[in-house]
Amino acid sequence: MAKNSADIxxxxxxxxxxxxxxxxxxxxxxxxxxxxARQDYWWCACGKSDDQPFCDGSHRGTGFSPVQYTAxxxxxxxxxxxxxxxxxxxxxxxxxxx
Ligand code: FES
Numbered sequence: 001m002a003k004n005s006a007d008i009x010x011x012x013x014x015x016x017x018x019x020x021x022x023x024x025x026x027x028x029x030x031x032x033x034x035x036x037a038r039q040d041y042w043w044c045a046c047g048k049s050d051d052q053p054f055c056d057g058s059h060r061g062t063g064f065s066p067v068q069y070t071a072x073x074x075x076x077x078x079x080x081x082x083x084x085x086x087x088x089x090x091x092x093x094x095x096x097x098x
Pocket of ligand 1: 043044045046047048049054055056057058059060064065066067
Protein backbone atom coordinates (compact mmCIF):
# COMPACT_ATOMS: atom_id res chain seq x y z
CA MET A 1 0.00 0.00 0.00
CA ALA A 2 1.35 3.44 -0.94
CA LYS A 3 2.12 5.88 1.85
CA ASN A 4 0.51 9.31 1.89
CA SER A 5 2.44 12.43 2.89
CA ALA A 6 1.22 12.26 6.52
CA ASP A 7 2.61 8.73 6.81
CA ILE A 8 5.93 9.82 5.35
CA UNK A 9 6.23 12.76 7.79
CA UNK A 10 5.24 10.55 10.74
CA UNK A 11 7.81 7.94 9.72
CA UNK A 12 10.48 10.62 9.45
CA UNK A 13 9.76 11.88 12.97
CA UNK A 14 9.52 8.55 14.77
CA UNK A 15 12.54 8.01 16.93
CA UNK A 16 13.97 11.43 16.26
CA UNK A 17 14.34 14.31 18.65
CA UNK A 18 12.15 17.31 18.05
CA UNK A 19 14.27 20.26 19.06
CA UNK A 20 12.69 23.34 20.56
CA UNK A 21 14.13 26.65 19.39
CA UNK A 22 12.98 28.54 22.48
CA UNK A 23 12.58 27.40 26.07
CA UNK A 24 9.17 27.38 27.73
CA UNK A 25 8.60 30.29 30.14
CA UNK A 26 8.06 28.45 33.43
CA UNK A 27 7.05 31.65 35.24
CA UNK A 28 7.64 35.35 34.75
CA UNK A 29 9.54 35.83 37.99
CA UNK A 30 12.59 34.19 39.57
CA UNK A 31 12.57 31.31 42.03
CA UNK A 32 14.16 32.16 45.37
CA UNK A 33 15.79 29.02 46.73
CA UNK A 34 17.71 28.53 49.96
CA UNK A 35 20.87 26.89 48.62
CA UNK A 36 23.58 25.26 50.69
CA ALA A 37 27.29 25.92 50.29
CA ARG A 38 29.10 23.44 48.03
CA GLN A 39 25.86 21.71 46.99
CA ASP A 40 25.15 21.05 43.31
CA TYR A 41 21.86 22.07 41.74
CA TRP A 42 20.62 21.34 38.23
CA TRP A 43 18.68 24.27 36.80
CA CYS A 44 16.02 23.49 34.20
CA ALA A 45 16.91 25.29 30.97
CA CYS A 46 14.00 24.03 28.85
CA GLY A 47 11.21 25.27 31.12
CA LYS A 48 9.27 21.98 30.93
CA SER A 49 10.16 20.56 34.33
CA ASP A 50 7.38 20.03 36.87
CA ASP A 51 9.98 20.56 39.60
CA GLN A 52 10.96 24.18 38.82
CA PRO A 53 13.49 25.63 38.90
CA PHE A 54 15.20 22.26 38.75
CA CYS A 55 15.47 19.62 36.05
CA ASP A 56 13.18 16.59 36.22
CA GLY A 57 14.30 15.04 32.93
CA SER A 58 11.48 16.56 30.86
CA HIS A 59 14.02 18.15 28.51
CA ARG A 60 14.55 14.80 26.80
CA GLY A 61 14.27 15.30 23.07
CA THR A 62 14.10 19.11 23.23
CA GLY A 63 17.76 19.87 22.51
CA PHE A 64 18.07 21.61 25.90
CA SER A 65 20.17 20.36 28.80
CA PRO A 66 20.11 21.28 32.49
CA VAL A 67 22.74 23.65 33.85
CA GLN A 68 24.78 22.72 36.91
CA TYR A 69 25.10 25.31 39.64
CA THR A 70 27.34 24.79 42.66
CA ALA A 71 26.51 27.14 45.50
CA UNK A 72 29.49 29.09 46.79
CA UNK A 73 27.76 29.84 50.08
CA UNK A 74 24.51 29.18 51.87
CA UNK A 75 22.10 31.90 50.83
CA UNK A 76 18.91 32.69 48.96
CA UNK A 77 19.75 32.24 45.29
CA UNK A 78 17.43 33.60 42.63
CA UNK A 79 17.12 31.08 39.82
CA UNK A 80 15.72 32.33 36.51
CA UNK A 81 12.09 31.31 35.99
CA UNK A 82 11.49 32.73 32.52
CA UNK A 83 14.50 30.87 31.03
CA UNK A 84 15.60 33.99 29.14
CA UNK A 85 18.39 35.10 31.47
CA UNK A 86 21.73 36.07 30.04
CA UNK A 87 23.39 35.05 33.31
CA UNK A 88 22.45 31.37 33.52
CA UNK A 89 21.11 30.13 35.89
CA UNK A 90 20.65 33.36 37.85
CA UNK A 91 17.85 35.83 37.23
CA UNK A 92 19.08 38.93 35.39
CA UNK A 93 15.72 40.69 35.14
CA UNK A 94 14.99 39.47 31.60
CA UNK A 95 11.45 38.53 32.71
CA UNK A 96 10.69 42.24 32.87
CA UNK A 97 10.98 42.43 29.08
CA UNK A 98 8.46 39.67 28.38
S1 FES B 1 13.61 19.41 32.55
FE1 FES B 1 14.24 21.31 31.71
S2 FES B 1 16.39 21.10 31.47
FE2 FES B 1 15.76 19.19 32.28
